[in-house]
Amino acid sequence: MKAVLPLVSLSLLWATSYNWPCLPFDQPHWVNGTFCECRSGSSGDIDHFHSGIDIDLPGGNAVFSVIDGTVTSIGTPDDYGINSWVRVGRYAYVHVIPNPILSVGSSVTAYQTILGWTNSWNHIHFKDGYPGDEINPIRQDGGITPLDDPYDPxxxxxxxxxxxxxxxxxxxxxxxxxxxxxxxxxxxxxxxxxxxxxxxxxxxxxxxxxxxxxxxxxxxxxxxxxxxxxxxxxxxxxxxxxxxxxxxxxxxxxxxxxxxxxxxxxxxxxxxxxxxxxxxxxxxxxxxxxxTESDTIPPPAPRLAGIRQVGTGFQLHWEPSPASDLAGYRLYFSYDLEEWQLYQDEVQLPAGTDSLRVESFPDDITIYLRMTARDNAPFPNESAPSEIAAYRGSPVNRILIMENLTDDHTRLHPEEIVAHLPGWNYGLQAMYTATLPTRDLNADLVIFLTGRARTGTLTPDQITLWTGHPVWVLGAKPAALVNQDSLL
The missing domain is CATH 2.60.40.2550 (Immunoglobulin-like)
Structure with missing residues (x-):
């Protein structure tokens, strides 16, 4: 596709055209590099602008002048290595081993005098102009010709x-x-x-x-x-x-x-x-x-609702974040409470999700989980982490921790509780709110954590669900539970 592009003012120099400096002179050659490309160098990947074009020509092939004139400078391989050159007037031919019969001042004839031969870099770096004043050799109505370029960038x-x-x-x-x-x-x-x-x-x-x-x-x-x-x-x-x-x-x-x-x-x-x-x-x-506007305010942290054994795996529940710009959640896990790794992010746990099912998890390994919320700001903000949930799978001695959080409650770590059960092969689940169904949970020991509050943290109905199960209550007992036979 072609389009009109504003061009700089033309001059006689700009309109000057010439054939290729290698055989065949009047046929297009491959271009391995264009004018002002980025070039790497001693200062790094972005070192300088490419000051010419690179004409593909395998090593050992002859290079010719595109004008009649005299040699104005020569850079030998002994002095300049791979960058050796010959210059005739405003045109320079680099990566060329100079013809030994030439010296500064030698007369050359266009397309007849061999200036030298390409070296192992297999191309001519061809420059139209003096150092620091080069112009693009590929241009409309001038420059190197013929050049057949039917392709779009x-x-x-x-x-x-x-x-x-x-x-x-x-x-x-x-x-x-x-x-x-x-x-x-x-x-x-x-x-x-x-x-x-x-x-x-x-x-x-x-x-x-x-x-x-x-x-x-x-x-x-x-x-x-x-x-x-x-x-x-x-x-x-x-x-x-x-x-x-x-x-x-x-x-x-x-x-x-x-x-x-x-x-x-x-x-x-x-x-x-x-x-x-x-x-x-x-x-x-x-x-x-x-x-949009800049947004640096993170969403509220999600609140875990519980983790329970389901089949050979487990299911984690949480309460949705109220953030209006919520993108989703990130779930992290740890085996030692020191190193945390990302398990799933807001792509797998978008806004609107409130649970995650893990189909299979090994028995007798304790895993710790915590979550954050992420918003959809231009640079997403991530909340502080939630409280930590712990899970351990086991077919026997399954412990269910029932914890009803209040603002003044300091959570006991699950491992602090089960540390009082030496020698047990135990499973560990946890419920942090009274909103989840509990009748389908299988437990061999139920532990209620009631916090420091003396009322309102635990209801008789919650205890009644577990009649016939061994039950512990840790923390201040609400008065309504004092006479519950299931606790005796």
């Missing part, structure tokens, strides 16, 4: 980050000052690397939900002329390197910038990133996002 993704950071918005909700980062690449040819080159130009625009443009098309990067190498981090985001190009399309070439949605009406918008090659081929990628 490709915009691979579009992501949102807090301005100037590597902190990505984890959902499509954004606020404040935002960086839009997009991975894009140009497909120049069907050579071994021709599908993964840097793009010529890239920009973005913002539309509202009705399709009206609210931020006009901005093209911060259009690579006709080499920028200052100090600007490379303004263009390329972390994660870029010699073969990956992640453009910060909301930046300016010369410095940091952002999309500032502060004060925008909350609601749905569309970000659209557009990339071009030098011949007007274009690709576009859109992403819907929502402008």
């Amino acid at each position: 490709w915009v691979n993704d579009l992501r949102f980050y807090l301005d100037g950071t590597q902190t990505e918005f984890p959902s499509d909700q954004i606020y404040g000052r935002v960086d839009i980062v997009s991975r894009a690449m140009d497909h120049t040819d069907d050579g071994p690397i021709g599908w993964d080159n840097g793009v010529y130009a890239i920009g973005y625009e913002i539309l509202d939900s009705a399709g009206t443009v609210v931020r006009a098309l901005t093209i911060p990067f259009q690579f006709d002329h080499i920028p200052s190498q100090s600007y490379v981090h303004n263009v390329y985001a972390p994660g870029s390197n010699t073969s990956v190009y992640r453009y910060i399309v909301t930046n300016h070439l010369s410095g940091n910038h952002s999309l500032d949605v502060t004060g925008w009406s909350q609601g749905t918008y569309v970000a659209r990133v557009i990339a071009w090659d030098p011949y007007g081929h274009v690709d576009t990628l859109s992403r819907v996002f929502r402008v």
Whole structure:
């Protein structure tokens, strides 16, 4: 697909064209690297802009000048290693072993004089311009020719980050000052690397939900002329390197910038990133996002209701969080109360769930569980953890802890209770509210924890359910229970 792209003013220099510096001169060659791509180097993955184009040419093949002229500089392998070169006027040929018959001042004839031969890097790094003043050798109405490029570039993704950071918005909700980062690449040819080159130009625009443009098309990067190498981090985001190009399309070439949605009406918008090659081929990628407010308040912690043996496993119950922006819950487990691991998150336990069934769990192993709640803020907030529940499976000596929590109650840890049963092979379940059905629970010992409150923490009906079972009551006994025969 082709589209009109604003171009810089043409000059006689810009309109100058030339054939390829290798045989056959008048036929297209593969391009392994484009102008101003990200290049890794001594300072890291994002080190500098690529100052030319890479022309695929296996080692040992002859390299020719594209103009008549004289040799103006030579860099030998002894001095520059793999980066040896020959320069004729404004054109440089790098990764070339210089022809030993040439020296500075030697006259050369276009497409006749052999400047040298490609080395083991198997390409010519061809530069149009003097150091720091190079222009793009691939351009409309000039530059290297013929070049057959029928392919569109490709915009691979579009992501949102807090301005100037590597902190990505984890959902499509954004606020404040935002960086839009997009991975894009140009497909120049069907050579071994021709599908993964840097793009010529890239920009973005913002539309509202009705399709009206609210931020006009901005093209911060259009690579006709080499920028200052100090600007490379303004263009390329972390994660870029010699073969990956992640453009910060909301930046300016010369410095940091952002999309500032502060004060925008909350609601749905569309970000659209557009990339071009030098011949007007274009690709576009859109992403819907929502402008919202910053939210740093975590939801209330969930309250566990109980854990009980079901078949060869168990079922955990909890009371739903009242948070209006609840995304769901996270369940953590531990075997030693020190190291906690995430078992399921808000994807498996979304808002609206209040129980989890574990179909199978080994007997004679105690597992501890606790939960948190997560909201759906742009950067989700997680609540403090709930109280801890304990479960231990066993076919015999099954203990049920009935605990009715009050604000002034300090919970005894289940292991503190069963520590008084030396030598028992025991199972452990727990009920923390009176709202769950208990008649289907099998227990060989029922322990009621009543807390410090003297009234209102335990009802006769709860005790009656367990008539005929051994029962312990730990804590202050409500007066209503004093004469219960089942406790004697």
